Amino acid sequence: MPQAARWAGTPSIKGRSESTRMALLTFSLVGLQFTWGTEMTYCTPYLLQLGLTKSKTSLVWIAGPLSGLIIQPLIGVIADRSRSKWGRRRPFMVFGSFVVAFCLIVLGWTAEIVGMFVTEPEKVGAAKKVTIALAVSSIYAVDFSINVVQACCRSLIVDTLPIPLQQAGSAWAGRMCAIGQLISYVVGSIDTVSIFGSLLGDTQFKQMTVIAAISLILAVAVTSYSVKERVLISARWVNSTIPMEDRELTDENRDSDGKGGAIQAISQLFRTTMELPPRIQAICWAQFWAWIGWFPFLFYSTTWVGETYFRYEVSKDQVTKATDMLGEVGRVGSLSLTVFSSITFLSSVLLPFCIQSPDTKRSRFTPRPPPGVAAALKAVTAVRPDLQTAWFISQIMFAATMIFAPLAHSRAFATFLVAACGIPWAISGWAPFAFMGVEINKLTMNGGTGGGGMAGQATRSGVTMITSASVRNSAADTELEVLRLNHRDSDSDGDEEDQSSNIPSTGELAGIYLGVLNVYTTLPQFVGTFISWIVFTLLEPGAQPNKDSDSSDTQWMNLDKDKPNAISICLFIGAISALVAAEATRRLRYVP
Template sequence: MPSNAQWSGTASIKGSTESVRMALLTLSLVGLQFTWGTEMTYCTPYLLALGLTKSKLSLVWIAGPLSGLIMQPVVGILADRSKSRWGRRRPIMLGGTLVVSACLIVLGWTGEIVAMFVQEKELKREATIALAVGSIYVLDFAINAVQSSCRSLIVDTLPIPKQQLGSAWASRMVAIGQLVVYGAGAVDLKAIFGELLGDTQFKQLTVIAAVALLLAMGTTSWAVEERVLLSDGKELEGTTGAFSMVGQIFTTATHLPSRIRAICWIQFWAWIGWFPFLFYSSTWVGEIYIRFDAPQEVRDHPDTLGNIGRVGSQALIAFSVMTFIGSFVLPWIVQSPEDDEKPAFTPRPPASIAPFVTQVANNKPSLLTAWTVSHLVFTASMVFAPFVASLRSATLLVAFCGIFTFMGIEINNLGTSLPTRTSPSRKPTRSPNRRLSDDVELDTTTELVHLRRPSSESSPSSPGELAGIYLGILNLFTTLPQFIASGISTVVFSVLEPGKSPELAKDAHPDEHHSTDGLNGISVCLFVGALSSVVAAWATRRLKFVV
């Protein structure tokens, strides 16, 4: 927003302490994780249970990158210029939340809804699949709008000195949300609620996710007061915002600074690997369990979807716990640029352990080394996926990926170059984020590149505008590889598992099922992702030589 924009009011957050204010501001992210966790854990086996083949299923998950590619810039433009008296972000957050909650309920009861209008068996099955897929598409588009607004609300509300703290709190809330939703998915909800929330595990989880999202978004919207935009200073401009932004992104993308271009390609290769993991890993764990470890009564259970979802959720709990532990431990054992600008240890450690402490301090890996290792850890885990034949091994590999999953970078106020040392005027912080340089930070979330929007008072020629353009470019480099990964998955599933799932699509004729002999299709997709992660590690290693 240019410097001649006019505002009324002052951004504020309810709460008597800073911790309470930060918690209220970022609580919405807990609700978001309930939706993402439910979708990633249960929706893949749910669609397979409806009779969708895996090759067609991989095309359904194009909804994720497609919605991100479209909704983030569109919602960003609309919200940035909104003059609503309720603020720029909260109306979109609340409106999108209502749509997402409705889609979650529809997903849980697609069969019952279709049965109200269609009676013929085959037509009902096809209509049920169509309604479920349509609900997922609408849900993904709406949740991307909500997520974009939630992140922007943090930046809009906090002053620049507090934004790093806000980012740290956002990371904590994401981690908490993941643990809670995976925990809810892992327990037998029918044993707790009976059939009060539905007669299957999936139905009950969709209700819980919808309620959690409504409560979290409602609380954040109540606690935060936004400034109201009176004039954005663009009323007399002749350019259209959307076309202007696309033109800027294209022009900048063809003239990227070398270090930014290198980071973009790291993200590109990394996301080819992470996309199948995010959407298929829990289903893969569940299939391994059903095929190799489950007793016959579990295989014959009418709610196989619930059993696969619970087992998959347990693996993701282990994954999230490892991520959570790593986010606290690894920043203390990885070298920060700040360490070069201050004495290594003050006060001096006891003489008995001083040599050991000094040796450890002198041999800390750099941030780039740690980021490279994060790719290799993922590779070392997923390269064994095709050879797994037990629930314990599958869970161990998924959990192992969580050790370095928190590694990522956050780029603030990007200019035309990235200095190699932190600015002496910037004081060190105790945030879990660690800087790769003055403008590049290591964030304790998933392996994603985030660009934080600068103060709204930034002038169009400031690095802040470049950061906004880079955000669009980096979004492309995390979205396009997801389309590639989806295409790879489609080919793999068409060759290895062209039929319907024998574990989940029990109503289908046996001739329609694919064979369970040979390689598991999802494990091959994970293996291909591991190979892509090797390229990401190589690109990360080369980043230190890019100037």
């Protein structure tokens, strides 16, 4: 029987209360989501302003799913095996955040950078093409590097928390994402140029890239300083999906090569993806269909609201007089998404108290509420749904909202539809990670074998675990004390070998399984990109000049009221996909 991983050090989070520790653990997601919000708000109209058609712009956004498909699973496997003295996740988070910051600055100043090398007036056409190429390359670089940060931020949460706290950790992550998103859209809706002047740049877009870069570095620094990880000494754990006859060979390879190579990492990822446990597979398929619907909403909603406003509510004379149309569209779209993010934040704060935790029951001890509210709390507790039901309802709600997108002919109605999606988005950013956290830790509770045997208790190196042949049906699984982490420092006992454990502890497989979930999150984005490309090609094949305007700054928007809005059609198709996701979520309850 191959040994499990060996660890040294004590995992801990600074802070005196559980709420403080949860906030510090997930604080990096504030900067991460601020950066995503800035990219999704400004980059689509920015590329359109540079001269790309909507069909070509939709192909640019293949950067997101491509980077997620490649980087997140790969970095998850590599980080799982990292033996850095700083931990497995934080070094990648810190390095990745600085790379993201650099790429954001390049993205904001693409025209100036190209202008340093192309100064001849006769080469203006060539300079424009180079500017577009540099902007697209910068977006790809941002997406690839930010996925490194995102993968490790999510894995750090699963690494640190036991099963009873997985839903709470995912809920706190959802809150921090909502906060970052809200701040991003609030700042984006303000005329920052009038506030900062030219200190951070001479346009709204430039200033937003600088603010996003600074916020990401600071947020990652807070989490990295506050969280102490265990240090991996020997990466001899194995994937539970690898057949038993292959496991010894895997360990021998790792012994001969201290660090798993890229080919081995990709091989492990592929095998894990092909041999997922049934419930993890079901969770991934629900995520797959859901993200076909969420992709056009996240990347085009700002442009859609702004274009709806300028198409139906602004006169052509006012459009002609606009000097910074990119900034105007960004501010209009950000204002609607500010309402969306506010609802997302409130939902992420309140809904966890109204939804039962997955696969756990109440502990033996429950604090007694005041008599005046006891009856009300009892009534609410009796009817509150579980997480699977809440996820199902959220997808129905998203579909019912986006079906009306083609009927939006005013900014108020478009804003209402976007804002209503705040509730399902809060649950969608929380539910799949909570379910995955539970399933990942159940796999490690079973010793990575998933096999049978009588229930027993093993204690090694301060790790107390309750294992069972059938985790779902065992009595141990019904208590909050299913899994406890109490790792001692390797120095405390003086013998490093005594710190090893033959039973894996929580989070050892977090990187690879969350990477697989990300595969099912990114593959539908390829589908969404393809659908958007077809719709834009058919309905808006090119940027048509505005006959009543000499301003090239407005040529990239379709302001013809008699033509259908292509983005609305993409949102409608996404609503249909959300209905399929709802059915996949409903079936999750019946998967053993």
